[in-house]
Amino acid sequence: MQLCFTEGFPLPQPSKSTVLDTFDRKILDILQRDNTTPQRTIGEAVNLSAPAVQRRIKRMTTDGVIQANVAVIDPDALGQAITIFVEVEVISETAAQIEQAKREFSAVPEVQQCYYVTGAADFILIIVVPSMADYEALTRRLFFGNNNVKRFRTFVAMDRVKVGLSVPTSTA
Amino acid sequence: MQLCFTEGFPLPQPSKSTVLDTFDRKILDILQRDNTTPQRTIGEAVNLSAPAVQRRIKRMTTDGVIQANVAVIDPDALGQAITIFVEVEVISETAAQIEQAKREFSAVPEVQQCYYVTGAADFILIIVVPSMADYEALTRRLFFGNNNVKRFRTFVAMDRVKVGLSVPTSTA
DNA sequence: CCTTCGGTGAAACAAAGTTGCATAGAACGC
DNA sequence: GCGTTCTATGCAACTTTGTTTCACCGAAGG
Incomplete structure (x- = not known):
């Protein structure tokens, strides 16, 4: 952990012109609400296997579409x-x-x-x-x-x- | 999962007057940056065992201190x-x-x-x-x-x- | 028609989350 | 001072989840 956050998200490189299909959007929609949702559950929701979901999440993370995974504190x-x-x-x-x-x-x-x-x-x-x-x-x-x-x-x-x-x- | 999100966080009941000690604050500090951090890693960072970390997270979640766990999308x-x-x-x-x-x-x-x-x-x-x-x-x-x-x-x-x-x- | 490539699912595997239990320390009453 | 109780902890087993491997399917292109 040697990343240098100024605090807040670093807003990394602009996401590559990745094309997001309907699957991706549905996955993002779920993760935006609760990123602790198991991939299997997501898979059922979007009609995809757990590994497929996992690959898409990984891709979107490296592409910068998913910028961070955070807890929201009161x-x-x-x-x-x-x-x-x-x-x-x-x-x-x-x-x-x-x-x-x-x-x-x-x-x-x-x-x-x-x-x-x-x-x-x-x-x-x-x-x-x-x-x-x-x-x-x-x-x-x-x-x-x-x-x-x-x-x-x-x-x-x-x-x-x-x-x-x-x-x-x-x-x- | 029958919670009714209007979208955005529901801002649940005001957190009970929970006293947060130094451990809790350190844990929150980490989770605010990256809530995918393994509990064992958090434990090492704050000098606590994984189950201890897990119990504190659970308590803070039910108490409403942690309001949501979300992915940040570009x-x-x-x-x-x-x-x-x-x-x-x-x-x-x-x-x-x-x-x-x-x-x-x-x-x-x-x-x-x-x-x-x-x-x-x-x-x-x-x-x-x-x-x-x-x-x-x-x-x-x-x-x-x-x-x-x-x-x-x-x-x-x-x-x-x-x-x-x-x-x-x-x-x- | 065959090849290639991107993506998929099933299964095996690795890693993380979770629980049960015995224990150590603090607060309290006797 | 001594014992009780309550809280929180660590360890170890256990369960769930994430991850990798691999064979397979279908579309695009020669």
């Missing part, structure tokens, strides 16, 4: 109860400075998700902290201490209505 | 390439109407995450769609078709810089 249980959204607007949008910002935001463990977006803001962060005091300290370090941050808007989550990373698998 | 591989943020502002904030909105948003498969927040907006949605045309259709159905939606602002993600649900496990 933040409350860890005392990390507050989820916060931040829209960040930067002053200078040169490529170098954007990359710099990406690296800075990603490096913070409390930053669960970070997106570079178009629109009224440049970055959107999803942050999880134990208390508002911690968030306050974080803003001081991350935003006020960064002279390329023009403005940021904070939204505090009162309810995590739906949380997931599941992607619709339908061919639609 | 949206690109499924042709669901566009990630979009939406800030939704509603007109009337009665309890009933908020609950109604929560249900409506949660029911949509393309809505990966939905939060009820304080601040300039009421809801924040994270949506994944194959194309802008699909998003346009979705807005028509979800926002313009809902007469309690006052306003919504869209942000399109150009880069998923960091994506994860990992919660810091440090006792801090």
Whole structure:
């Protein structure tokens, strides 16, 4: 285990232009919900033998279609109860400075998700902290201490209505 | 398996006030990164036997600390390439109407995450769609078709810089 | 028509998860 | 202080699951 995760998923190389057939999609659909499902059970669900399922999973894993297998933890249980959204607007949008910002935001463990977006803001962060005091300290370090941050808007989550990373698998 | 997932995690009953010791936190830290890690390996990492690890995982699962075990899929591989943020502002904030909105948003498969927040907006949605045309259709159905939606602002993600649900496990 | 290649299922095998049991330590009451 | 109880542990057997091997089938192409 010498992989260097900055925390969060490394978002590896873009998946090779793999063609996913109906079997693959059905398998992914199951794994997205519960990746502890036995391959035999998956096999029955999709009408395939266990080894066939296993080969497909292995292929999709090496191809980067399956990026990670993780447990989802209740933040409350860890005392990390507050989820916060931040829209960040930067002053200078040169490529170098954007990359710099990406690296800075990603490096913070409390930053669960970070997106570079178009629109009224440049970055959107999803942050999880134990208390508002911690968030306050974080803003001081991350935003006020960064002279390329023009403005940021904070939204505090009162309810995590739906949380997931599941992607619709339908061919639609 | 007769659980009824609306898609996304059901966010079960609030975890009982379980006390998590250092062992638990270390185990969670590992499972958050890779829940395919053998229990024996985890045991070595935390200085515990495999059955001990297994019992703790089982307890945390039934207690709701571990909410789900899932595979993380690359949206690109499924042709669901566009990630979009939406800030939704509603007109009337009665309890009933908020609950109604929560249900409506949660029911949509393309809505990966939905939060009820304080601040300039009421809801924040994270949506994944194959194309802008699909998003346009979705807005028509979800926002313009809902007469309690006052306003919504869209942000399109150009880069998923960091994506994860990992919660810091440090006792801090 | 034959060959090749990708994919499959059945069976054997290896590795992981799971259970039962005896034990060690902490908290408590006597 | 002594014994009881409760909790959690490790070890070892056991079960389930993942993995590999191999022969076979069907489609694509010469």
